[in-house]
Amino acid sequence: MAVITKDELSKNVAEEPSMMTGSTPPKGWMETPVKFKPGNYAYPTKVDKLEYLNSQQGVSFPNARVWNPEDEDWKLPANWKEIIINGLADRLDRFRSLKIFMDCCVRCGACADKCHFFLGTGDPKNMPVLRAELLRSVYRKEFTLAGKLLGKMAGGREMTAGVLKEWFMYAYQCTECRRCSVFCPYGIDTAEITMMLRELLHMVGCGINWAMEPVSNSNRTGNHMGLTPQAFKGNVDFLCEDVESLTGVKVNPTFNRKGAEVLFITPSADVFAEPGLFTCMGYLLLFEAIGLDYTWSTYASEGGNFGLFTSNEMMKKLNAKMYA
Ligand code: SF4
Numbered sequence: 001m002a003v004i005t006k007d008e009l010s011k012n013v014a015e016e017p018s019m020m021t022g023s024t025p026p027k028g029w030m031e032t033p034v035k036f037k038p039g040n041y042a043y044p045t046k047v048d049k050l051e052y053l054n055s056q057q058g059v060s061f062p063n064a065r066v067w068n069p070e071d072e073d074w075k076l077p078a079n080w081k082e083i084i085i086n087g088l089a090d091r092l093d094r095f096r097s098l099k100i101f102m103d104c105c106v107r108c109g110a111c112a113d114k115c116h117f118f119l120g121t122g123d124p125k126n127m128p129v130l131r132a133e134l135l136r137s138v139y140r141k142e143f144t145l146a147g148k149l150l151g152k153m154a155g156g157r158e159m160t161a162g163v164l165k166e167w168f169m170y171a172y173q174c175t176e177c178r179r180c181s182v183f184c185p186y187g188i189d190t191a192e193i194t195m196m197l198r199e200l201l202h203m204v205g206c207g208i209n210w211a212m213e214p215v216s217n218s219n220r221t222g223n224h225m226g227l228t229p230q231a232f233k234g235n236v237d238f239l240c241e242d243v244e245s246l247t248g249v250k251v252n253p254t255f256n257r258k259g260a261e262v263l264f265i266t267p268s269a270d271v272f273a274e275p276g277l278f279t280c281m282g283y284l285l286l287f288e289a290i291g292l293d294y295t296w297s298t299y300a301s302e303g304g305n306f307g308l309f310t311s312n313e314m315m316k317k318l319n320a321k322m323y324a
């Protein structure tokens with residue numbers, strides 16, 4: 001895939017809808033198709049990562065293939081639309097919050113300027129209200145009487161390949177930070193809507209490698225970088241040596257010790273990268289000073305759950321590692 005140059009990127013920002021230039025889209029959002037071009041989308045999941053995850057118990061990540069979002073043909077399953085609509089019906093049934101979020105937005109716009117993606121791009125589809133509307137419009141058409149009878153007049157629209165592409169573009173321009181929900185008078189959580197969009201996208205094999213490779217690594221080795229238990233322990237040992245040479249205090253952490261009062265799980269960045277390393281050295285000293293009865297897990301060596309960016313099932317599966 002092509003890598004965008006700095007000049008191309010600045011041209012995109014100057015010519016597309018942007019808060020910086022004040023330029024707005026000339027047509028309504030339903031008539032503005034999404035455009036994929038180098039630099040404006042995340043790369044799809046690598047085939048080997050998706051195949052590995054799909055082989056795991058309790059999760060499903062089908063349709064591993066080589067594909068490019070810039071291509072017309074996304075190599076979707078023949079019955080992809082049926083899969084999506086059934087998947088949405090299933091989630092509306094299981095998650096009462098989703099059903100409420102689909103029904104209760106009053107378009108007040110209080111959430112719009114709270115999203116850093118909207119502020120950064122100026123793209124109206126990055127307003128939380130419109131990000132949710134990408135799903136809500138399909139919900140209306142398929143699951144409400146008004147949408148079935150009146151279609152677009154009632155805010156409903158058909159599930160098409162164009163809509164699916166729009167979902168892929170905008171579901172991955174949300175960090176699930178939940179800032180918008182804090183300002184919504186109804187407490188609508190767009191992050192949860194983003195999660196549902198991603199779950200539906202995964203049902204037809206439309207995920208991104210940025211999320212899925214860390215998920216695959218976390219499932220395989222316990223941390224998102226794919227480092228082995230030996231490497232994890234080795235790094236903590238290095239930090240203990242640094243602590244001793246800097247302070248003269250010898251700290252003695254244990255690993256996978258049964259019976260410890262506290263199982264300590266930290267973001268793996270604390271063990272492998274600055275500035276987290278310094279935080280880690282600080283709490284190693286603190287735990288030693290207060291005599292905490294704790295142990296590290298070399299199998300649940302990632303406090304960040306990358307399943308959050310993928311699916312509820314994946315999140316639960318990675319979370320369960322701490323009990324292994
Ligand atoms: S949860 Fe998503 S839509 Fe809401 S503010 Fe954060 S990034 Fe924007």
Ligand code: SF4
Nearest residue numbers: 105106108109111184
């Ligand atoms: S703040 Fe809440 S009710 Fe208002 S537009 Fe945003 S999601 Fe809808």
